[in-house]
Amino acid sequence: MKKICVVGTGYVGLTTGVCFADLGNDVTCIEINLQKLEQLRSGKTPIYEPGLEEVLQRRLKAGSIRFTDTYEEGVPGADFIFITVGTPMGEDGSADLSQVEAAARSIGKALTGPAIIIDKSTVPVGTGDWVSELIREHARDIPFSVVSNPEFLREGSAMNDFFSPDRIVLGSRDREAAEKVAELHAPLRAPVIITDLRTAEMIKYASNAFLATKISFINEIAQICERLGADVKEVARGMGADKRIGPLFLEAGIGYGGSCFPKDVLALARMAAANGCHPQLLQAVMEINRDARRLFVQKTIALLGDARGAQIGVLGLSFKPNTDDMREAPSIDIIQQLMAAGASVKAYDPVAMEAAEAIMPEVIYCATPYDVAKGSDALLIVTEWNEFKQLDWDRIRRYLRRPIIVDGRNVYDPDEMTARGFIYRGIGRGAPHLPGGIPGNGGQAKASEEPVEIVEG
Numbered sequence: 001m002k003k004i005c006v007v008g009t010g011y012v013g014l015t016t017g018v019c020f021a022d023l024g025n026d027v028t029c030i031e032i033n034l035q036k037l038e039q040l041r042s043g044k045t046p047i048y049e050p051g052l053e054e055v056l057q058r059r060l061k062a063g064s065i066r067f068t069d070t071y072e073e074g075v076p077g078a079d080f081i082f083i084t085v086g087t088p089m090g091e092d093g094s095a096d097l098s099q100v101e102a103a104a105r106s107i108g109k110a111l112t113g114p115a116i117i118i119d120k121s122t123v124p125v126g127t128g129d130w131v132s133e134l135i136r137e138h139a140r141d142i143p144f145s146v147v148s149n150p151e152f153l154r155e156g157s158a159m160n161d162f163f164s165p166d167r168i169v170l171g172s173r174d175r176e177a178a179e180k181v182a183e184l185h186a187p188l189r190a191p192v193i194i195t196d197l198r199t200a201e202m203i204k205y206a207s208n209a210f211l212a213t214k215i216s217f218i219n220e221i222a223q224i225c226e227r228l229g230a231d232v233k234e235v236a237r238g239m240g241a242d243k244r245i246g247p248l249f250l251e252a253g254i255g256y257g258g259s260c261f262p263k264d265v266l267a268l269a270r271m272a273a274a275n276g277c278h279p280q281l282l283q284a285v286m287e288i289n290r291d292a293r294r295l296f297v298q299k300t301i302a303l304l305g306d307a308r309g310a311q312i313g314v315l316g317l318s319f320k321p322n323t324d325d326m327r328e329a330p331s332i333d334i335i336q337q338l339m340a341a342g343a344s345v346k347a348y349d350p351v352a353m354e355a356a357e358a359i360m361p362e363v364i365y366c367a368t369p370y371d372v373a374k375g376s377d378a379l380l381i382v383t384e385w386n387e388f389k390q391l392d393w394d395r396i397r398r399y400l401r402r403p404i405i406v407d408g409r410n411v412y413d414p415d416e417m418t419a420r421g422f423i424y425r426g427i428g429r430g431a432p433h434l435p436g437g438i439p440g441n442g443g444q445a446k447a448s449e450e451p452v453e454i455v456e457g
Contacts, residue, residue, distance in 0.1 A: 001025055002184060005078035007103045009040060009067070011047055011158060011259070011325075012120060012151045013084030018056050019162040021065040023187050028074040029067050040067045048324040048351045051159045075110035080184060082118045083107070083131070084151075093266040095124050104131045108138030115142075116177050118149045122204055122264060124271055128171065128197035145177035148197050150204035155258065156322030165190045171200025205271075208264040209282060214249040215256045216288035222252035222428025223295065232428030233410055252428045254382065254408040255292035257319030257328040262289075292427075293330050297337040299425055300378055300406045308342030311401070313376035315369055316383025316409075318352035326355045330408070331382045335360055348372045350385055370399060378404035384411050393420050 002025045006017040009031045021027040031037045036046050043057040059065040068074050075081060085099035100121055107117060117135060119128055132146040148171040153161045168185045170192065172178040182192045193203075222232040232252045240247025256262065265282055272279040301307045319329035326332065329352075335345050339362065346364040349356065353365045366372045369388065373379055373396045381388060389411060397403055397420060405417060407426045417424035 002079045003077055004028070004184075005030065005074040005081045007071075007074070007081065007083050007107065008085035008099070008121075009036065009046075010084065010086055011049065011155055012153060013082070014040075014045065014047065014056075015049065015052060015153055015158040015162055016082055016084055016120065016151070017065060018052060018059060019159065020184075021059040021062075022055055025064070025184075027059075027065045028078070029065065030069065030071060030074045031067055032069050034069060037067055037069050048322075049158050050156065050322055055159070071106045071110035075107055075115075076112040078115055080116050080118055080181065081107055082120050082149075084120045087121050087123055087263075089263045089266065092270070094270045095122070095263070095267045097123065097127065100127065100131065101134060104134035105138055108135035111135070111139045111142045111144060113142065114144060116145050116147055116180060118147045118181060120149050120151050122150065122208075122260070123201060124267060125198050125201045125205070128201060145172060145174040146197070147172040147174070147178050147181050148200035149181060150200060152204075152207065155325055156320060163188060168192045169195070169200050169203050171195045171197040171203075173197060205264055205268045208261055209268050209285070211249050212256050212261045212265050212289070213281065213285050215251075215261075216285040216292075218250045218252045219255060219292045219427070220288050225428040225430060229430045230428075231430045235428075252410060253292070254296045254330045254334065254427070255289040257330050258325060259327045262286075262328040290333075293333045294337065296330075296380075296406070296408050296427070297334055297341070300338070300380060300404075301341060303404050303406065303423060303425065304343075304377055304402075306342075307338060310343045310377040311375055312338055312343045312345050313372035313379045313400075314345055314347040314363075315349075315372060315379065315381050315388055316385055317347055317349035317356040318383055321383060321385045324352040324355050326352055326359055329356075329383075331356070332359060334380070334382060334408075335363060346372045346376060349383065350387060370395060373399040375399070375401055377402045378406060381405070381407040381409055381411055384409040393417070393422075397421055 004020050004025050004027045006013050006027060006029045009029050017027045017029040031040060039046050043060050045053045045056060083100060083103050085103050087095040087097060087100060090096040100123060119131055128146050128148045135144060150169055165188060168190050170178040170181050178194045218236055221235060225232040225235060236250040239245050240250050265286055269279040269282040304310050314331060314335060317329060317331045318324055318326060338345055346366055348366045348369050357365055369391055379400060403422045405422045405424045410426045414424055414426060414429050
C-alpha cells in the first residue's frame with residue numbers, strides 16, 4: 001500500500017484517486033472548491049461517469065480515500081503526488097497553466113519529505129522542467145523527482161481505461177523515480193514506456209492529434225461520398241479492415257468535441273508555430289472539424305427550405321454518449337447557428353440538459369425524445385446515446401410536423417428510415433445519381449468547362 005495525494009478532482013483526478021484507492025492504496029484528494037468538496041465527502045460525484053460513484057462510495061466506507069481542501073493535509077508523507085488540475089484553452093489557444101503553477105507552488109510549500117510528483121495533466125512540452133523549478137523554489141533542500149504520466153482516459157469509459165490501459169507512459173530525468181511509478185501501476189499489467197520528460201509530454205499531444213486527424217479525414221471523405229453517391233459507412237468498413245488503418249475513429253459525423261481534442265490539437269499547433277514549424281495538417285484538421293458542423297446545419301436548412309419560424313428538435317447535447325460534458329460539444333455550434341438562422345430549438349439529453357441550459361438558456365428542454373418531436377419541423381440526431389436506437393419511430397412520425405430526420409451520427413439505416421416515411425439524411429451516405437451522369441462528377445449531367453486551379457502548399 002502506498003500513500004497517494006491527488007491534486008484536483010476533475011474527470012482525470014477523481015478517476016485516478018478512486019481507482020488507486022480501489023487498488024488498495026491510501027489516497028487523499030485535494031479539492032479547493034468547497035461545494036464540490038462536500039459533495040465528494042458525501043459520496044456524490046460532481047461528474048457523470050458510469051461506475052465511478054459506486055466505487056467512490058465503497059472506498060469512502062472502507063476509509064481508503066478522503067478529501068481535503070488543504071495541501072498541508074494531503075501532501076506531507078505522500079509517496080506519490082499527482083497533479084491532475086485543469087489546463088483549459090487560453091484566449092490565444094495555448095494551454096492555460098495557471099492551475100498547474102498554483103498546484104506546483106503549493107506542493108513545494110507543503111512538502112516535508114522525499115516524494116515523487118507526477119504530472120498527469122495535459123501540459124505543453126517542457127512543462128515538467130518548469131514544474132520542477134517551481135517546486136524547487138519552495139521545497140528548500142527536500143529531495144523530490146518529477147515524472148510525466150500523461151492520461152489517456154476517455155470520458156464515459158474512464159474506469160475501464162484506468163484498469164485496462166493500452167500502455168503506461170512515463171517520462172523523467174530520474175529513471176529510478178519513473179520505475180517506482182511503473183511499480184505503482186504494476187497491478188494493471190500494462191506495457192510501460194519509459195522515456196524523457198519532453199517525449200512523454202509529446203506522446204499525449206501526438207496521440208490526440210492523430211485521433212482527431214482520423215475523425216476529420218473520414219468527415220472529408222464523407223463530403224466526397226455525398227457528391228459521388230458512395231456510402232461512407234461502407235467505405236470506413238472497407239478501410240478499417242486493413243490492419244494498417246484499423247476501424248476506430250472512422251465514424252463520419254459532425255466532428256469531435258470535448259475537453260481534449262479541440263484544446264490539444266490547437267495547443268499543439270500553437271506550440272509548433274511558436275517554434276518555427278508550419279502545422280498545416282493540424283490546421284486542416286481543425287478547419288474540417290468546424291466545417292462538419294456548418295455543413296450539418298446547411299443540410300438541415302436546405303431540407304426545410306427556410307429556417308425562419310421553423311421549430312427544430314435536437315436529440316443529444318453532450319459531446320459524446322455516457323457523459324454530461326458540454327465542453328466544445330458540437331450541439332452548441334449547431335443550435336446557435338440554427339437560432340441565428342431564425343429557428344427555435346427543443347432538445348433532450350439523458351444527462352447533460354442541466355449543463356446545457358447554463359450555456360443555452362433559450363433552448364426548450366424536454367423530458368423525453370417524443371416531447372422533442374411534437375410539432376417539430378425536423379429532428380436532428382446530435383449525440384448517439386443508446387436510448388435513441390430503440391425509439392418508436394411510428395410515434396415520432398406522427399408527432400413531427402414534417403417528417404425530416406437529419407442524422408449527424410449515422411445511427412440509422414437510410415433505407416429503413418425512408419421506408420417508414422421519413423425524409424432522412426445522414427452524413428456521407430450517398431446521393432442519387434442523375435441519368436447520364438459523368439462518373440467522378442457527382443452524377444451531374446454536364447462537366448464544368450472551367451479550369452480547376454490546384455494550389456500547392
